[in-house]
Amino acid sequence: MLVTVQGIFGVLGFKGMILNGWTDEHTARFQKDMFKVKHSLNETGLFTDDALADLLDKHPKDQLDVCARDDHPVFEFKFRTGDVRDVDGKTLIQAAKNGSIWMNLRQAMNIHPEYMTVLNQMYGELSQLTGQKPFNARGGILISSPTAKVPFHFDATETILWHVRGHKRMYLYPETEEFLPDVEYEALMFNQTEDYLPYNKQMDEAATCFDLRDGEMMTWPLNAPHRVENMSYCVSVTTEYSTRESSLKNAAMYANAVLRQRYGMEPDWRSASFPEKLLKAGLGKVLRKVGVLDDIQVQDWVSFTVDETAPDFIRDITPFRRGF
């Protein structure tokens, strides 16, 4: 049965539904399986090049990451960070289209009221359609060059990719110890930035590949590892939200990290019973509050700026520690 609640929500200048063709089958598979659904974010007018250039001009620079690929001999996907504090939005959009950069406007869907209205509609519809209680979602906007790739990683909260424009290819992998080792999961619980997983090409034999075109959103089971290739200039919205399940697991994984690192134990998430997981989650919450494990802050160095006269729009600058 096709569910329609058209007209219940509605944002300024956009009165239709954002999610299109969501059925009871999608509700049954939501958060358990991987699938695509059509959406209408393109019709809000907030994701055109002109709108995004204006957004870049007003978005706080400490919430904007501009990255370029580093030709690192060992870590294929190492990123460099750029300083674009005095580069205007139009030039940044040109750099994404014709150069080789990747931009993440962190929390853009929450910071700017017109985008927040849309985010509320996206999750309002999702809540209505799935019958789940309202989600407290955070959302960023990704603007990527055709050469940009997102390395193999997992997300510790429920994540949805609302692809808006362009051709994006997404590879999803099984959520097993082989692809997502407990040790790597635990590391993310006290390491704030470097969250990439070990990867080799042979892993692709177990991957499921999805091609995303204009107006397709993609959802997958909690923590399923994935990587992304941009096949063209791409604009996407990425949203995340915590659930009882993800909060419980993250707290338990913090406890497991302490047990492994401080007491030499070898905890195993997947074989643990539910009562053990609950107990570990309670323990993890306390340990995290006390701060038993020190957060490892990976230092971010800035080494380029965006310049339309430079090759790929990237001009090297004397590296300095990011302080913005």
Ligand SMILES: [Fe+2]
């Ligand atoms: Fe992700």
